[in-house]
Amino acid sequence: MGLPHLTSGFDLVERLDLGTHLKVHGPLAPIGGERLAALAERIALRGRGGAGFPFARKLRAVADSAIRRGVRPVVVVNGSEDEPACRKDTVLLNRAPHLVLDGALLAAEALGARALVVGVTRDSTQRSMEHALAERGLSHRRGAPLRARVQRNPVRMVTGESSALIRSADGGPPKPPGRKVRASEAGVGGAPTLLSNAETFAQLAVAARTGADRYRATGLPDEPGTVLLTLSGAVARPLVLEVPSGVPLSYVLQLAGAPPLLQGVLTGGYHGRWLDAPTAHEAVVARAALDAVGGALGAGAVLPLGQDTCPLGEALLVARWLAGESAGQCGPCHRGLPAAARGLEDVLQGGGPAALEALRQVTRAVKRRGACQHPDGSAAFIESALAAFTDDLAAHVLGGGCGRTVRAVLPLQAVGEGASGGGDAGPSGQRLAVDWTLCQGHGLCADLVPELIQLGPDGYPSTAEVSVPRYAQSRAVRAVRRCPALALRLEGNPTDPAGAGGGSVLPVLPARLPARGRHALGSGPAGRQAPISGRTVRRTTFRR
Structure with a gap:
């Protein structure tokens, strides 16, 4: 929608190899450390993986730690998109892998990094990124100026957590370690580590080519540029869409073929927040704007619900899935999330006000006590559903239910998807x-x-x-x-x-509520200067 930035060239070929990438986007020269941080600051670049941390602050923190310790840092691209409602990073890694690598190599050059790790969880993204590294002459061989490799992890919600990705890159299990250590201080191999998701690095590469002023000409003044969204749920056309920030959410939903009459919209994915229909109609696509009305941009997932399904029944299917995605390492996740799913089920089966109060006690109890953010995000998802669908909640708590069936329109992980990568999924x-x-x-x-x-x-x-x-x-x-x-x-x-067989991890509702959801979604100026590659990366000092 509008002029393409990240998706430039998608109308030409299915995948932009290095040659096509350079024809579409043009070459890219290295940028000094402080200049790169200033560029990220000027365009207000924040992480696009969900947390939204300012990229310039993260870059400077890694540089300061590396200089203080005298250690060459590591750059990590997080392409572990394991939530069924999100596919934007998967699209980038499959179709524009060199744009992601451009941003990662810019940061590696500025920091004088010794290694680059790309974390993925799918066959397609692994093949695409390994091919892209080979096209640039990058490898993990000893003696290389920049050792680059792809780290494959199983498809699990928690494997995309930053500390889990760092732990797996060090040869450990792809699970959060249970202790909170800043990656900028001690990440991969104990070295200061710059970790951000694929879209963040791609946005950095676009801004480095266009310059801050031209980049800021698109979108809102305080959140310039474009946003990648994954639209699914009750839509006629599930898709990944690039839009300028500030676009009305209702128009985006219309493009995807959402029903004209909605019950609500889940924003930010399964660790995001629900908006009721009137609020969603007035909302715009921007981090601050969505936060102000109780929504969340998060990882860019947008999932509307029509009038023909029970919204709390849909939320229960997701709550069960979130409980099953636990790493099983801490009490709030291992015990609290299954209890929360059972509590929501009790509410839907007519448990009354006592069941509702018990559910709220459980969701409050799991927060801020887990080894990672999975318990917090999962509890917030349930709490947001209770707050957004008050009429439906009252019908279940005080009456005989809302009378709607559950159509399982929210995508959940397909059985066996990504299993070829090994691990403990499925x-x-x-x-x-x-x-x-x-x-x-x-x-x-x-x-x-x-x-x-x-x-x-x-x-x-x-x-x-x-x-x-x-x-x-x-x-x-x-x-x-x-x-x-x-x-x-x-x-x-x-x-x-x-x-x-047909067993379920948690007790099921009556037969009209399916125990499993739908399958997840399927899948600048020209010049002659050589692109950044492993041959141009050298150790540099981050100067202010």
């Missing part, structure tokens, strides 16, 4: 079953795998059989071995995903 093919003739209600199983087994009012498991995701498989085995009454067993073939 089903294990096994089921955890309770033998009622032996169970004595010790409750140890609920302590070991609370996302799979919950105790009922009588102190016994509330369900007889649940499917086991791969990430919980080892703990399910431990629960079987430690059951004092030998009342648990694992069934099914662990190597056959089809053996997972």
